[in-house]
Amino acid sequence: MTVGLIPGSFDPFHNGHLEIVERASQIFDEVVVAAIRNPQKSQPLFDLEERREMIADSLVHVPNVRIVSISTLLVNVARDVNATAIVRGLRAVSDFESEMQMAQMNRSLSGVETLFLPSSSDHSFLASRLLREVARYGGDVTSFVPPPVAKRLAEKYPEGIS
Numbered sequence: 001m002t003v004g005l006i007p008g009s010f011d012p013f014h015n016g017h018l019e020i021v022e023r024a025s026q027i028f029d030e031v032v033v034a035a036i037r038n039p040q041k042s043q044p045l046f047d048l049e050e051r052r053e054m055i056a057d058s059l060v061h062v063p064n065v066r067i068v069s070i071s072t073l074l075v076n077v078a079r080d081v082n083a084t085a086i087v088r089g090l091r092a093v094s095d096f097e098s099e100m101q102m103a104q105m106n107r108s109l110s111g112v113e114t115l116f117l118p119s120s121s122d123h124s125f126l127a128s129r130l131l132r133e134v135a136r137y138g139g140d141v142t143s144f145v146p147p148p149v150a151k152r153l154a155e156k157y158p159e160g161i162s
């Protein structure tokens, strides 16, 4: 059985992430989405459990997906779920340098391969950081995120912050 592991901060999960998960679910028998606590991102908007719930609610239509939240090294999770490959979405050349370095490190640590899926042009401008800013100042993000995420963002920022 092939397993694709899709890690990310997903703070919050958006339509670019959704597209990568849907495409990976066509390639692998099972897809594991791992919401990660990233120590370099100090103050997350949503805690890990909230992120896990939002991702699960956004992926009810994908039958072969499992969601986990983790605070450990990615290669440990890759081993635990018996991952065939780590899957990462690439938006632009700017993503490439750090993604390449991470892929090489993960392969050196554990032998696990990384598969890159290019984002579609419809979603290549989406970034969680940008969506947090737009939502915070009351902008409409409903066309960029799945409905369960839009709902949580609206609860977080009922009138936006101005």
Ligand code: ADP
Binding pocket: 007, 008, 009, 010, 011, 016, 017, 020, 038, 087, 088, 089, 090, 091, 095, 118, 119, 120, 123, 124, 125, 126, 127, 128
């Ligand atoms: P990280 O904190 O690891 O950068 P993110 O939550 O920002 O995680 O993203 C998780 C994964 O989704 C990464 O592989 C990232 O490149 C990919 N990704 C982010 N935004 C998009 C997008 N708009 N289209 C496709 N892939 C994306």
